[in-house]
Amino acid sequence: MSLETKMKSTLDLNLEDFCEWKNQEKQENTFHKPEKEIIIESLFPEYCGYFGDGQNMKYLQKCIPEATFINTPLEDIPYFAEHDVDLLYMGTMTEHTQERVIQKLLAYQERIKQMIEKGVHFLLTGNSIEIFSQYIEKEKGEKIPGLGIFPIYAKRDMMHRHNSLFVGKYEDIQIVGFRSQFTFAYGENAHCYFAKVEKGIGLNPQSTLEGIKMNNCIATYLLGPICILNPDFTRKLLQELGIEKPTLAFEEDVEKAYKQRLKEFENL
Amino acid sequence: MRNKKGIKFYLVLYLAKMSRIALKIVGRDATYFPGKLAVTLCPDFLGRIEKPKTIIGVTGTNGKTTVCNMIEDTLRENGYDFIDNHLGSNINSGLASTLIEGANLKGKQKKELAVFEIDERSAVKVYPYITPTYLVCTNLFRDSLRRNAHTEFISQMLNDYIPKQTKLILNGDDLIVSNLAKENARVYFGIDKLPTDTDKCENIVCDMVSCPVCGGKLAYDFVRYNHIGRAHCTKCDFCSPKIDYEVNHIDLENMKMQLRNGESYDLINNNIINIYNMLATIAVLKEMGLSQEKINQSLRKQKIVDTRFSKEKVGNIEVITHLSKGMNPIACSRVFDYVRKEKGNKAVFILLDDLHDAAHSSENIAWQYDTDYEFLNDESIKQILIAGARYLDGIVRLQMAGIPKEKIVAKREELSLVESLQLEGIEKVFILHDLYAISLKNKIKQQVVEKIKGEEAK
Ligand SMILES: [Zn+2]
Numbered sequence: 001m002s003l004e005t006k007m008k009s010t011l012d013l014n015l016e017d018f019c020e021w022k023n024q025e026k027q028e029n030t031f032h033k034p035e036k037e038i039i040i041e042s043l044f045p046e047y048c049g050y051f052g053d054g055q056n057m058k059y060l061q062k063c064i065p066e067a068t069f070i071n072t073p074l075e076d077i078p079y080f081a082e083h084d085v086d087l088l089y090m091g092t093m094t095e096h097t098q099e100r101v102i103q104k105l106l107a108y109q110e111r112i113k114q115m116i117e118k119g120v121h122f123l124l125t126g127n128s129i130e131i132f133s134q135y136i137e138k139e140k141g142e143k144i145p146g147l148g149i150f151p152i153y154a155k156r157d158m159m160h161r162h163n164s165l166f167v168g169k170y171e172d173i174q175i176v177g178f179r180s181q182f183t184f185a186y187g188e189n190a191h192c193y194f195a196k197v198e199k200g201i202g203l204n205p206q207s208t209l210e211g212i213k214m215n216n217c218i219a220t221y222l223l224g225p226i227c228i229l230n231p232d233f234t235r236k237l238l239q240e241l242g243i244e245k246p247t248l249a250f251e252e253d254v255e256k257a258y259k260q261r262l263k264e265f266e267n268l
Numbered sequence: 269m270r271n272k273k274g275i276k277f278y279l280v281l282y283l284a285k286m287s288r289i290a291l292k293i294v295g296r297d298a299t300y301f302p303g304k305l306a307v308t309l310c311p312d313f314l315g316r317i318e319k320p321k322t323i324i325g326v327t328g329t330n331g332k333t334t335v336c337n338m339i340e341d342t343l344r345e346n347g348y349d350f351i352d353n354h355l356g357s358n359i360n361s362g363l364a365s366t367l368i369e370g371a372n373l374k375g376k377q378k379k380e381l382a383v384f385e386i387d388e389r390s391a392v393k394v395y396p397y398i399t400p401t402y403l404v405c406t407n408l409f410r411d412s413l414r415r416n417a418h419t420e421f422i423s424q425m426l427n428d429y430i431p432k433q434t435k436l437i438l439n440g441d442d443l444i445v446s447n448l449a450k451e452n453a454r455v456y457f458g459i460d461k462l463p464t465d466t467d468k469c470e471n472i473v474c475d476m477v478s479c480p481v482c483g484g485k486l487a488y489d490f491v492r493y494n495h496i497g498r499a500h501c502t503k504c505d506f507c508s509p510k511i512d513y514e515v516n517h518i519d520l521e522n523m524k525m526q527l528r529n530g531e532s533y534d535l536i537n538n539n540i541i542n543i544y545n546m547l548a549t550i551a552v553l554k555e556m557g558l559s560q561e562k563i564n565q566s567l568r569k570q571k572i573v574d575t576r577f578s579k580e581k582v583g584n585i586e587v588i589t590h591l592s593k594g595m596n597p598i599a600c601s602r603v604f605d606y607v608r609k610e611k612g613n614k615a616v617f618i619l620l621d622d623l624h625d626a627a628h629s630s631e632n633i634a635w636q637y638d639t640d641y642e643f644l645n646d647e648s649i650k651q652i653l654i655a656g657a658r659y660l661d662g663i664v665r666l667q668m669a670g671i672p673k674e675k676i677v678a679k680r681e682e683l684s685l686v687e688s689l690q691l692e693g694i695e696k697v698f699i700l701h702d703l704y705a706i707s708l709k710n711k712i713k714q715q716v717v718e719k720i721k722g723e724e725a726k
Contacts, residue, residue: 046477051413052637054472055668062668074478075485094420100483158421159392163414165630178632180413182421224634228664250667257660264630 038067043090052224053091062249092126126223152187168195177222299356303365314397320382328406338549342566350381358385360393395429404437409598457551458511465490513551534568594620594702597638604643612695621656641669655682686715
């Protein structure tokens with residue numbers, strides 16, 4: 001399938017609106033155009049966009065309409081398998097889907113490892129972090145092997161759902177977000193964590209370090225539209241993707257909402 | 269799991285009954301505490317207490333309460349005597365309260381029929397002890413992500429716990445529901461393809477994309493909304509079920525619907541979700557042996573309760589209030605779709621913030637991004653007025669939906685919204701509100717009515 005047909009078949013249904021909007025934005029945003037084309041691939045959005053996660057890439061589309069966004073369905077060969085991508089995104093999915101996604105990605109395990117080593121950007125939100133873990137342990141001890149890339153494993157308990165709010169420090173950026181999950185993760189992430197906990201929990205309630213960061217691969221249990229909730233984070237991500245002075249979509253409003261949330265979370 | 273009564277049971281029953289009497293004497297709500305007390309002191313109380321001979325259960329994500337109301341009103345009018353939990357909660361303790369009230373001091377039920385609304389998330393605490401004779405499942409959608417996670421979790425739980433003897437009355441247009449408890453006896457209700465159906469899902473959320481048998485990709489013959497529609501597998505012979513109670517014609521002009529078996533029913537509301545609610549009611553009552561005449565005679569007189577839907581003409585403008593459960597993406601999307609498809613120019617109030625979180629925490633707004641705010645991006649919607657603790661998130665979400673900022677009024681204080689309402693050219697004002705914002709909705713409606721009257725007097 002050519003890239004163009006792939007995009008046509010998989011982009012969301014308001015393609016016309018989007019193209020119209022994209023054309024307008026293109027004129028306004030030419031000043032931050034990067035030197036080379038940015039390619040962003042979302043893996044299996046028809047299955048892995050639960051709880052608003054799917055909107056992270058829609059937001060990036062609004063911020064950098066000049067980039068190429070590829071949505072790869074589960075039955076297709078991932079674009080990254082044969083081409084370079086600048087950012088690979090995957091979001092939250094159901095437990096059953098986790099097993100299907102692991103099966104799918106096992107064929108590309110080495111390629112994924114190489115990409116992480118090479119410094120390709122990854123953003124993995126919600127329970128997609130577990131796909132890259134050593135294994136997921138079910139209630140009765142059965143283990144589902146993961147891709148074995150991250151030095152952590154997850155324990156699942158479908159009768160107890162953990163919900164919490166999160167504030168943490170990722171380098172100099174305060175990250176806000178939400179947790180809602182049936183699992184806790186364990187293992188050593190002291191040398192490869194994503195954010196230091198200020199409010200909320202890390203890999204598990206005893207941990208003060210949230211998520212994983214290996215080179216430019218970021219994986220976090222935070223779910224929902226984290227790119228919309230965290231303008232400083234998104235700006236940094238766009239800079240790292242090669243956009244010198246990124247302008248965020250609805251920047252002023254996104255900033256106000258972020259500041260309000262941060263203040264609320266800190267006061268809780 | 270059926271348990272003998274024993275001394276502990278009687279002791280708990282008396283205590284619960286006494287607490288109920290005491291609460292009533294002091295004028296307090298007695299629908300919650302007695303049952304809560306009983307299941308706390310005696311965790312298998314629901315198993316020990318006698319149940320009425322026939323139990324109609326109603327479960328599902330959306331429409332449970334409305335369907336129960338319709339079933340109860342129809343049964344009552346046709347001379348049936350029954351117990352129900354419509355004043356109490358739909359979890360195990362609420363059912364216990366109802367059964368305690370319905371039992372005499374020997375623990376015997378005074379009535380032979382019960383209508384229970386049953387929370388789908390409470391399956392694990394209810395079905396080991398209660399075997400519904402009939403269980404209606406209206407639909408299964410994403411609901412509160414904190415409590416209900418996702419539909420796979422809920423449907424698995426229902427599969428694990430629905431008793432084998434229960435006859436299921438299932439929405440055959442919902443591929444998650446129609447695949448529940450495959451070994452149980454069942455009938456399906458559904459609505460044949462409508463002119464408004466599409467061939468692709470227009471919603472953000474579709475929780476049924478692959479075949480439950482082989483994992484192959486599903487092809488939709490038509491999509492009504494989200495995963496509601498009819499589909500078949502592209503790899504095996506799995507497909508939507510054959511429908512037993514199927515609407516094959518809807519006449520909105522004359523407010524009537526026709527079933528494939530030739531029966532005709534009067535519609536009490538033109539919203540597709542309420543047509544499904546009526547159909548679920550008809551299916552279970554027909555299974556119980558009620559005739560079309562008896563059902564229709566009663567159903568046609570009913571109306572959706574005011575706390576859920578109301579319509580009032582003030583001068584030349586219609587003021588419509590519509591329940592739109594916050595944190596429930598599909599319920600809100602259905603309402604947004606309804607609003608955009610209503611005729612005329614509209615202004616829309618949105619009051620969906622969780623009031624409890626607003627007072628004590630900070631709401632997880634991820635659900636807003638599973639909700640089709642995009643439907644509000646419609647030429648006929650001239651102004652959107654949004655207020656509450658999450659008003660700043662609201663501005664962002666509406667812009668993500670492509671809605672121009674000029675159309676948006678967003679304020680922290682709900683009661684200051686109406687001063688910004690622009691009525692020129694507006695034919696309908698919608699007030700969409702959360703379940704727990706009834707008094708707020710009433711105040712805003714009052715303000716809107718006064719503003720319309722004031723402007724018309726000028
Ligand atoms: Zn199949």
